[in-house]
Amino acid sequence: MADKPRRPDLAAMLAPLLRELIAAEEPVLAAHEVSMWGYVVLSALDAAPMRTQAALAATIGADKTRIIRDLDELQQRGLIERRPDPDDRRVRLLAITEAGRAVKNAVQAEIQRGEEHWLGVLDAEERRTFLRVLSRLSAGEPT
């Protein structure tokens, strides 16, 4: 029996697209002297402050040990706050600062302007549907 016609796998389509998007982000991040993870941290803390570094790491899908350097640098530059919880001095309360929010917003605005290179080829309905579906799939649907 003949093979059914197949579409490409989702991962096979997503991977090269993501690679290109990341490559386009790199000069923007470099211009603002923020690392990729640093930017992810700023975005996460902009959405909500965190009570522990482990929780932040879990939220952004990183290992808790590999964001420490980024937290050090972000804190040193005054882009985040990171102070021991008086109630439990083991934990570090994390929050974005106004300066951090300004950097994050500037970077994000530039990145999204760059993304028009891709989104610009879509018509209004495609764009709306694509972004909506993507945000739904990315969030992780209920099991």
Added chain:
Amino acid sequence: MADKPRRPDLAAMLAPLLRELIAAEEPVLAAHEVSMWGYVVLSALDAAPMRTQAALAATIGADKTRIIRDLDELQQRGLIERRPDPDDRRVRLLAITEAGRAVKNAVQAEIQRGEEHWLGVLDAEERRTFLRVLSRLSAGEPT
């Protein structure tokens, strides 16, 4: 002035989704004893045979040096053909075999069945638009 409401970056939405998709692929690939790159190679050679390993590497976005082990293994298992071009014995003509195509199709069918976990939450119109847009963006639009 107040900040405009922003959507998340494309990369920020694509990255976690891709991570989940890859995690879902791994057991399937393991069951068929094919590496991720091996599967990518089979898919590329299924679409079109290649005249050089460098061309194949470029097509799949890999370094030419890092697919050699995979080519070795695929050839040894009879999943691809890899023979010197009589006209230029430096180059290796690459093609998928029938056995290779069978493995690739089996893996792909399982992977796409697994992807229904994500696509299944979409309605017909969302699904159609999403897949169409993705394939267009992934291909890389004309500059």
Added chain:
DNA sequence: TATTGTTATACTCTATAACTATA
């Protein structure tokens, strides 16, 4: 001299394990 494929080396990124300080 240039090119294909290969091997060897170095580098980056990530994960694992061990340590400290608090509880």
Added chain:
DNA sequence: TATAGTTATAGAGTATAACAATA
């Protein structure tokens, strides 16, 4: 003893450079 954070180590994956064969 258990947990949050940190540091040190090791491992995987990738890129860079050198090499052999052929043109």
